[in-house]
Amino acid sequence: MANSLRNLLRSVFKRLPITYSLLLMILVPLSLVINTMWNLNSYERDMNFGVREQAIGVKDTLFPIVTSLKLTNEELKDIFVSTTHQSQSIESITLFAENSDGTLAQQVGTTSTKTLEPGFIENLAYSQGSEYFTKEYDPNIQNTVWKLVTPFTDENGNVSVISLTVNALRVDAIVGRTARDSMIIMVISVIIVVLLLTNHAQALERSFLVDKLKEVDRMKDDFISVASHELRTPLTAIKGYVSLLQKDLQISLTEKQRTKFGVVMESIYRLETLVNDLLNVSRIEQGRLDFTITSVDVATLIQETVRQLDPVAKEKGLGLTAINIPTSLQAMGNADRLREVLTNIVGNAIKYTPSGSVTISTTTERNKVQIIVQDTGIGIAPDDRKHLFQKFSRIQTDKTRDIPGTGLGLWITKQLIEQMKGSIFVDSVGGKGTTFTIVLLPA
Incomplete structure (x- = not known):
């Protein structure tokens, strides 16, 4: 039982480096993928934050003008249009005012001469009295946009909503290009890491095989050493008794019998030489020939x-x-x-x-x-x-x-x-x- 447990533990410990390499082959590429996706999400989040800050800056500039009620709708539209032209990302600015029935309707807009109906986010901001920043698909420009929708109360106490639409095309292009480059770098890194770890695993496997071969070689040397030692004793006895027999029968031996004795002695010498050679090889390889x-x-x-x-x-x-x-x-x-x-x-x-x-x-x-x-x-x-x-x-x-x-x-x-x-x-x-x-x- 103890020997079985010892052999099991020895086998497990010998396999640990290979298992470790296999885990690295899975975990390292996985960590690279997770890190890349995390960085991309962080980058996109930072870009969204930048867009929002830009939209808030435009809103803060327009807010005093809109709430003062000193300008006509045409004058407000001119300011809105001028603002969109000066900005590279502001797609449109729309002012929604409260009707007598408690609903919203467009008062001033920059998108077209067509009157726009307030969307879900505008109505939500109006009803909740809270500012919202969201990303959605705009069918008017057929592209994804960010919307900053802010409700406010003018000097007459009327509730209005100003909606700024920021075109996401430029930001999406930057994020997409960054994502593409990051994915290429990640794939190349994963391939390199997998190749290196595969080579490492193969090297460990070869090392394991070398250890096994060394163990087999040691067992072979031990066997040769033991077998050679065990052979020397009977060989010496055979050689001695054959020599004595040949000496005792020397007078009565025929020429043919002498020849046969000679063949026996020659075979003994050859076998003795082989045993001595094997012993020397074993001693030399084991470093015991001092x-x-x-x-x-x-x-x-x-x-x-x-x-x-x-x-x-x-x-x-x-x-x-x-x-x-x-x-x-x-x-x-x-x-x-x-x-x-x-x-x-x-x-x-x-x-x-x-x-x-x-x-x-x-x-x-x-x-x-x-x-x-x-x-x-x-x-x-x-x-x-x-x-x-x-x-x-x-x-x-x-x-x-x-x-x-x-x-x-x-x-x-x-x-x-x-x-x-x-x-x-x-x-x-x-x-x-x-x-x-x-x-x-x-x-």
């Missing part, structure tokens, strides 16, 4: 390698020699790991050399010691050299198809040399041979 770097006797290690592999070379009819090896040659490294490197490089040289020889030599300079392994083998093509030090990389040709190997040896060799602060280079000519150069720091 060793001490000290002064190493290079000459002794080379001689040991020659003695160890000389029987293998002779079995193939090859010459294995070491030349120009100073007896006091020292380099910085680790004796066990450098022995493994030399065995690997020289062993490969013997393996891929059908005839001729393998030569080990050294050169020394002020800041480096070079170990050179040169063979007269099949050589390596330029394209194959690019992948030579990669894991599981093997040269696939008709000449190499039957040569056993895992493709791990050179990768391990390169890792070991680099951990010893050294480097390795390869030079080769197809059909003429290959030269490996190991460079180490001098002791």
Whole structure:
């Protein structure tokens, strides 16, 4: 139960960044839309306020003239018409007066010679005695207008209503243009934000997958490490008992039986090499292959390698020699790991050399010691050299198809040399041979 809950919580927490990104992909564009609409409404409200202030200013100018009753209707009309001409937005000014029956009728107007009937807003202002500012459609000019309707009582005590109509065409055009530009900017911003957040979500998803791959890779390394360790014990036992059996039966064995014993031992050696390679790969990848770097006797290690592999070379009819090896040659490294490197490089040289020889030599300079392994083998093509030090990389040709190997040896060799602060280079000519150069720091 506890493990299930722990796994559930771990899964939820791993998914939180992706969920967070998805929420951002929804909330950020939504906030941009809301912000844009809010700003547009605020802008339109400010424009309406400006129009109203303009209408009120005109009304305040006309009010003393209208309420004084000193001008005739014709004189009032001239003033109204002049005011509309001077203003860019005042469409019309109409004065409605109270009839004897308590209704409103047009007294003075600027729209036309036709008498206008008071509308709902004029009658509302008259009946309520309150000023109103509203937006409505005016059929006379076939456009949306604002109306400022104000009731007042003249010097004779009669109630009248003055109605100012403000054309909304110019303001609507400005608001519409602003809304269009704002929507374009908003859409572009939303697209950019969505793209960025999508990329962010994909990056998080990739990160999640990478974590999963790392976990799988770690499990693989652990499995290889455990399996390799478990294989070494039975392999050692098999190797030991086969050797003892071969020794005990040496006198009575026929040539055919000796050959079969040889095949068994060779298979054991190959399996042992594979297990050791897998162990080394696992240790290197997990950073557990630690060793001490000290002064190493290079000459002794080379001689040991020659003695160890000389029987293998002779079995193939090859010459294995070491030349120009100073007896006091020292380099910085680790004796066990450098022995493994030399065995690997020289062993490969013997393996891929059908005839001729393998030569080990050294050169020394002020800041480096070079170990050179040169063979007269099949050589390596330029394209194959690019992948030579990669894991599981093997040269696939008709000449190499039957040569056993895992493709791990050179990768391990390169890792070991680099951990010893050294480097390795390869030079080769197809059909003429290959030269490996190991460079180490001098002791």
